[in-house]
Amino acid sequence: MRKVFQAELHQVGEQLVEISRLVTEAIEKANTAFTTADTELAQDVIASDARIDFLQNNLDERAIEILALQGPVASDLRVIVGSLRMSASLERMGDLARHIAQLARMRYPELVVPEHLRPTFDEFAEQDIAISRLLTQLLDTRDLDLARDIARRNDRVNELHAGIFKAIAAPDFSGSPATAVDVALASRYFERFADHGISVSRKVTYLVTGEWTVNGDAV
């Protein structure tokens, strides 16, 4: 019985890794669509989000089944409840990649971001993609050095987000109000993506160490 149970827990873990992999693919493609006004690729991201939602539901059902049939306690229970929460965050990351793709599609054939802000968004994307890849590895290996790297990158994302809002609010911002709104929303999507990433990363850290952390530091 115990062996079956461990195999089931392991499977839930593998499903989280699989979802995280799809989320990484989504943010990579969403960013390419966003920076090249590739409306077909955007459509691909939008359509693929249903697969992430499906896998999340699937994982949640399995986790609830384990709760019902095995009545796990202590650290096993923590893993199951943690998985339910992590799957919800990963699903939201998929939604945010979809939102970025939707913005790209809506503005086609224009690019969403005016030229002078593009370097900032390139770094946004670089950090978000790195966070998503690190998260997949972290879920797979539970190597907490990865969590620290994620936390550092999230700090940088927060700086970029603040910088964008400062740029839009500056009196010399040259774009239209509609452009300002697009840029603000895109910035918020990239920032929220990283924020959900850090929240998954903290849960993994908690499961490994039993200690809750904020920005990678134990509290």
Place this chain on the structure above:
Amino acid sequence: MRKVFQAELHQVGEQLVEISRLVTEAIEKANTAFTTADTELAQDVIASDARIDFLQNNLDERAIEILALQGPVASDLRVIVGSLRMSASLERMGDLARHIAQLARMRYPELVVPEHLRPTFDEFAEQDIAISRLLTQLLDTRDLDLARDIARRNDRVNELHAGIFKAIAAPDFSGSPATAVDVALASRYFERFADHGISVSRKVTYLVTGEWTVNGDAV
């Protein structure tokens, strides 16, 4: 044992009602701060959000304790897992009320929304406050007529949100880019608030009927 367990489940339900009540208070006050540039009231909402976060954590810990000690199955298990999810949505609603208060504080002594868009935001707030009140009643009484009312109001919120984005994107929008961004973010906060409300409302419906619904219709 069974009796103790039912009492514990009941207590979790009461905690959800209590959190929903605090969320209602938060959105009411946030809206007053938002429409009157009352920075003290905004500060009050921002500070009070910690209380909602605390109660959510408290409820989650209790729910996990029940899972560990009682190993509930079938509908009891659904109630516990549902409560974990509903508490997460309610906590997000509290965050969104706080974001609205933060916007109000940031723009003080100015108002966030330019005059011609205020009637829309007044209706936004009216709908969000109604949804939050109905949700408290729904959690308390499980009267599904309330869920249908919430769904209708959420539809209206989505219309208002679309209208705001159209107004900002229109070439004759007279505000600055910074104002457009503020308005877009505020609109998104009000829309997300209602969206989390409907998600809690659907979970209650599911717990009562065993059927999942979209916009109040069984699917």
